[in-house]
Amino acid sequence: MAKIFRGALLFAGYETTASSLSCLLLTLLQHPAELAWLQQELDGLPWPPAQAEAVTAYDASRAPRLDAVVKEVMRLTPPVGGFFRRTRKPLALANVLVPADQVVQVSITASHRQGSGNEDLEVFRPQRHLSGTCTATLLPFGGGERVCLGKALAELEIRLLAVGLLKQLTLALEPDQDLTLRVIPSPSPKDGLLVRPHKRATVVGKGAALDAAAPDAAAPDAAAPDSD
Numbered sequence: 001m002a003k004i005f006r007g008a009l010l011f012a013g014y015e016t017t018a019s020s021l022s023c024l025l026l027t028l029l030q031h032p033a034e035l036a037w038l039q040q041e042l043d044g045l046p047w048p049p050a051q052a053e054a055v056t057a058y059d060a061s062r063a064p065r066l067d068a069v070v071k072e073v074m075r076l077t078p079p080v081g082g083f084f085r086r087t088r089k090p091l092a093l094a095n096v097l098v099p100a101d102q103v104v105q106v107s108i109t110a111s112h113r114q115g116s117g118n119e120d121l122e123v124f125r126p127q128r129h130l131s132g133t134c135t136a137t138l139l140p141f142g143g144g145e146r147v148c149l150g151k152a153l154a155e156l157e158i159r160l161l162a163v164g165l166l167k168q169l170t171l172a173l174e175p176d177q178d179l180t181l182r183v184i185p186s187p188s189p190k191d192g193l194l195v196r197p198h199k200r201a202t203v204v205g206k207g208a209a210l211d212a213a214a215p216d217a218a219a220p221d222a223a224a225p226d227s228d
């Protein structure tokens with residue numbers, strides 16, 4: 001029993017966060033305009049964060065572009081594809097009557113790609129989260145009483161690692177690798193993600209705050225205002 005629990009916690013705590021990070025790096029390397037747009041924000045942030053600020057240094061108020069990128073990566077490649085609930089009483093779900101004592105699977109993957117209108121929800125576009133136009137219901141950590149216990153830790157780990165890596169290194173995808181995602185147990189390139197790191201030439205520190213959603217020269221297309 002203890003073994004099963006340890007295995008479950010290893011998946012919950014390690015596999016999911018590793019998946020988020022590899023998908024984040026892969027997606028950014030495949031979208032250089034969005035990477036440049038994000039890097040512009042990261043260049044204005046300190047690294048390493050002051051000890052007293054380690055938990056808040058890269059939160060949504062200080063790093064809105066990073067927050068939008070993390071949201072968008074988790075929207076398109078959620079580390080957990082779904083979760084389950086058992087009905088206690090009959091329940092009407094989208095006009096379907098589900099009897100009591102039935103297991104219902106909530107598909108996170110499907111919910112993240114279903115919006116109210118003609119949004120391009122198949123496309124990676126972090127800016128949608130800044131302009132408030134994303135109508136898909138985002139549930140990467142589940143919800144309600146059984147929401148992920150490690151949510152705050154995972155959100156923090158992802159941001160710290162993303163800032164630490166992207167501020168200090170330029171990464172390039174190694175050629176000739178199969179980047180097809182395997183989805184089980186969590187999305188990640190099926191043969192791993194091979195990148196070539198180079199130390200970034202510019203030493204970057206605290207800079208002027210950016211208008212997160214403002215169009216900028218580094219990523220004209222990526223930063224164009226949402227039209228959906």
Ligand code: HEM
Nearest residue numbers: 012013016017079080083141142143146147148149150154
């Ligand atoms: C990106 C990282 C993570 C994602 C996307 C994620 C996602 C999820 C999801 C979707 C659930 C099911 C929630 C529900 O049923 O409503 C869950 C449950 C859980 N997660 Fe995470 N998780 C992540 C990281 C972590 C970490 C780092 C830990 C622990 C250190 C953790 C511990 C747990 C536990 C213990 C549960 C079961 C909660 C319960 O049933 O009450 N998770 N997680």
